[in-house]
Amino acid sequence: MAWSSAFLSNALIAVISMSVPMVESSEPAPPVTAHEAVVRKPAVARRLWRYAPPMIWAALIFIGSSDLLSSSHTSGFIIRPLRALFPGASEATLAAIHFTLRKVGHFSEYAILAWLTARALRTSSQEWLRKRWFWMALAFVVGYALFDEFRQSFVPSRTSSIYDSLIDMAGGLTALILIWIRRSRRRKRTLLPSPRGRESTI
Numbered sequence: 001m002a003w004s005s006a007f008l009s010n011a012l013i014a015v016i017s018m019s020v021p022m023v024e025s026s027e028p029a030p031p032v033t034a035h036e037a038v039v040r041k042p043a044v045a046r047r048l049w050r051y052a053p054p055m056i057w058a059a060l061i062f063i064g065s066s067d068l069l070s071s072s073h074t075s076g077f078i079i080r081p082l083r084a085l086f087p088g089a090s091e092a093t094l095a096a097i098h099f100t101l102r103k104v105g106h107f108s109e110y111a112i113l114a115w116l117t118a119r120a121l122r123t124s125s126q127e128w129l130r131k132r133w134f135w136m137a138l139a140f141v142v143g144y145a146l147f148d149e150f151r152q153s154f155v156p157s158r159t160s161s162i163y164d165s166l167i168d169m170a171g172g173l174t175a176l177i178l179i180w181i182r183r184s185r186r187r188k189r190t191l192l193p194s195p196r197g198r199e200s201t202i
Contacts, residue, residue: 043125050123054116058144061109065148067157074102106164107171114141114172118179134176141172 078101079094086094117140121133129136145168153160 050120057113106167110168111171111175114175145169
């Protein structure tokens with residue numbers, strides 16, 4: 001009986017402690033109309049559509065920069081197929097191909113990060129982000145590349161190199177330049193009058 005009464009008293013205290021903050025937090029909340037509820041949902045969905053992809057990709061880069069995709073681990077599933085495809089290749093040649101593929105991976109993964117970041121900023125609800133999407137995306141890529149290499153200095157199986165950061169930045173910058181060129185060409189096409197419009201003015 002003693003343990004049951006103690007259990008009931010503890011449960012009662014827990015219920016009271018849980019109900020007090022619920023009452024306090026519900027009192028100051030303003031009433032939400034049906035229109036506001038409908039408007040808020042698309043806004044949250046739009047933000048997720050913009051910012052979730054670059055954040056998820058940045059998280060994948062973070063995970064890949066750990067011991068999981070270190071050179072000692074990637075050599076197992078890269079060099080073995082290469083050795084099967086090119087049985088006459090020397091170990092130095094296979095190591096050079098492995099090194100090149102890893103650097104291409106650095107370049108491409110940050111090119112994708114820059115593309116996703118630019119996509120989020122160009123469709124932002126904030127005008128100042130839409131106008132400065134190129135420089136904001138580039139700043140994010142540069143900062144994340146430096147942070148990623150700095151973090152790798154604490155991973156025993158990884159080597160931190162400023163040259164890898166430069167490759168990452170080059171990949172992001174290349175993607176942003178290609179996006180900017182494509183947008184400029186598209187803008188010029190929309191500004192040029194159509195052939196039918198020119199014929200009607202002659």
